[in-house]
Amino acid sequence: MTESPTAPLPDxxxxxxxxxxxxxxxxxxxxxxxxxxxxSLTVPAASFTALLGPNGAGKTTLFSLVTRLYDNRSGTIRVLGYDVRRQAAAALSRLGVVFQARTLDLELTVQQNLLYHATLHGMGFAAGRRRAGEVLEQAGLAERARDKVRTLSGGQMRRVEIARALIHRPRLLLLDEPTVGLDIASRAALLAQVRALVAEEGIGVLWATHIIEEILPDDRVVVLHRGRVRAEGRAGEISAGAGTLAAAFLALVGEDAEVPA
Amino acid sequence: MNAPRTGTRDIEAGVAPLPERAPAPTPPSSDPRHAMPAGRFRLPLSGYAICLAGICWREGLRFLNQRGRFLSALVRPLVWLFIFAAGFRSVLGVSIIPPYETYVLYEVYVTPGLVAMIQLFNGLQSSLSMVYDREVGAMRILLVSPYPRWFLLVSKLVAGICVSLLQVYAFLLVAWFWDVELPPIGYLTVLPALMLSGLMLGAMGLLLSSVFRQMENFASVMNFVIFPMFFASSALYPLWRVQESSLVLWWICTLNPFSYAVELIRFALYGQFNPLATAVVAGCALVFLGAAIFAYDPSAGVMARRGGPDNAR
Known part of the structure; x- marks a missing residue:
């Protein structure tokens, strides 16, 4: 992956x-x-790794630690080899996040939202505007750049959030239940957008979800339940014994957990 | 519950070994971004300026897009000026106290207090937006910036101060038409005073935002912070008048940092410098700012203990 045509990216x-x-x-x-x-878990470069777990499994805590909302007290978290606690700036500049809650300014335009994020990463206004154009083009939303976010559909907002998370060319993309509240078509579009990033740009993706249909047999899966990793590996391998991934998941998290849709 | 861990981890191990070697990647030395050891990764200085500019730019855009917020920020002090001050004009006589050199009308006396009130509301309103931001996640977007957290918080404060300056000058303009004319130099000399008082009130709001968890608490912020601070200060009446009626209240007013913000602004509006007020406001600003930065610190702060926005239910 490192020698792909996207090689001008430093990382x-x-x-x-x-x-x-x-x-x-x-x-x-x-x-x-x-x-x-x-x-303990790993997201290899250029991989789609699903973090599967029922509500309250600890996904949000894990995301908060990786994005350094607060520090981990024990163990280590490395982004591209940089310790999040000790080399926070280096780690955070290689990290893109889409939080579960909507985080766009509804009153501002799509481009203004992206530009604000670019400046937060120290990218000047001219460079930010150029890069915003690129990521919006990628997301298929170039013609909406000057529209207020309020006028976008839920699925489009999510795609803008992903575009925004990519503006500083991160090598790791975290998404916390990004498809919640979306219809089937938007969910599929979002998944396609993210899988393309993995395949074409070699970005490592950690996709937290509790929707099993979003996972393909070749995806890596980490099953988290009650703060513990119950399984880690290819989806096909995890489901091998139980027949389907849903059945395997149920066996792993115990009968007390609600069955994911 | 006791399902055995699948053995896939071993299979995976060949694909993605955990890095056992030195933490820093050893990239080609030709790449300037990696020329230094990873531990000394530095953000360019120009990036700090860009980051600050971006935060202020967003705050300005948001402010311009919220006409209602601007209007209410302007109408609130004007109601005090047009109605309250006009009504009390004959009741409250204000004798000659510094910085005034002649008898002044009550409207003139109350103007610096109303300027400080604009900043108090603005500081706490951005604290409200911080609590709100934290809930919708915009605060988290701010905090995943690679720049140091203290810098991000200070930038956010600076952005809030800029917005409060717009509000204050708009108010002073309307007041001017209402015959509250200040010495021309005062409009200039008040600027640094406004920045300092804005910093103190904004930092106080920031500190409160780390303590309050939910939006609805802003009503209690109004009740327990804004109103007591405003009324128990020298904003509406000179402190010697308070002393005549109640010594206890006088002590409260004297210990209230907001009184010093009011006096700082009052003197500055007449081109004068009040060392005591400046020292108190600067001192409080530093204490509030330090406490707010501590509260938002990733390892020491309240968020780490409480679990941050999403777990703070």
Whole structure:
């Protein structure tokens, strides 16, 4: 992947062995409640890794730690080899995030939203405007650049958020349940957009979800339940014994968890 | 529950080994971005300026898009000026106290207090928007910027101060038509005073935003912060008058940092410098700012203990 035509990206020259995200032995508790218990997982470069878990599994805590909303107290989290706690600036500048909550300014235009994000990464207005044009083109939303975000559909907003997360050319993209509340067509469009990023640009993607249909047999899957990693591997391998991924998932998280749709 | 961990991790191990070697990647030295060891990754200085400019630009755009916010920010002090001050004009006599050199009308006396009130509302309103931002996640977008968190928070404050300056000058313009004329130099000398008082009030709002979890708490912020601070200060009446009626209240007013913000602005509007007020406002600004930065610190702050926005239910 590193010698792909996208090579002008500085990080594309990193050794391919460096995973986009490596979480090692991370435990995190709030008071007496353990939100994450010795969690280790890997998102290899140019991979689509699904983080599958019922609500309350610890996905949001994990995302908060990786994006350094607060620090991990034990274990290490590395983005492209950079420790999120010790080399935060280096790690965060290689990281793009789409949060579960909508985070666009509804009153501003699509382009203004993207430009604001570009400046947050130290990209000047001219360069930001150029790059915003590129990522919007990629997302198929170039003609909406000057429209207010309020006028967009839910699916389009999500695609803008993904475009925004890509503006500073991250090598790791985190998405926290991005398809919640979207209809089937928008969900498929969103998945196609993200899978294209993996295939064409070699970005490592961590896609948190509880919707099993979004996962293909060749995707990597990490099953998280009650703060623990219950399984990690190719979807096809995890489901091998149980027949379907849904059945395997159910067996892994126990009968008390609700069956995902 | 006790399902065995699938053995796929071993299979995966060949694909994606956890990095056991030195943390820093060893990239080609020709790449300037990686020329230094990873531990010394530095953000370019120009990026700080761009980042600050971007945050202010967004705040300005948001402000211009929210006409209602601008109007209410302007109407609130004008109601005080047009109605309250006019009504009390004959009741409250204000004797000659510095910085005034002659008897002044009550409208003139109350104007600096109303300017400070604009900033108080603005500071707490951006704290409201911070709580709101935190809920909708815009705050998180801000905080995933690679720039240091203290810098992001200070930038956010600077952006809020710029917005409050627009509001204050719009108010002073209307007040001028209402015959509250200040010495021309005052419009200039008040600028640094406004920045300092705006910093103190904004930092206070930022600190409160890290403490309050939900939007609806802004009603209690109004009740427990804005009104007491405003009324128990020198904004509406000189402190010697308060002292005549109640010594306890006088002490409260004297200990209220907002009084010093009002006096700082009052003196600056007449081209004068009040060292005590400046020192108190600057000191409070530093304390509030330090506490706010601590509260938002990823490892020490309240978020780490409480679990941040999404777990703070």
């Amino acid at each position: 594309a020259r990193l050794p391919a062995r460096e995973p986009a995200l490596a979480v090692t032995d991370v435990t995190h508790s709030f008071g007496s409640r353990k939100a994450l218990d010795r969690v």
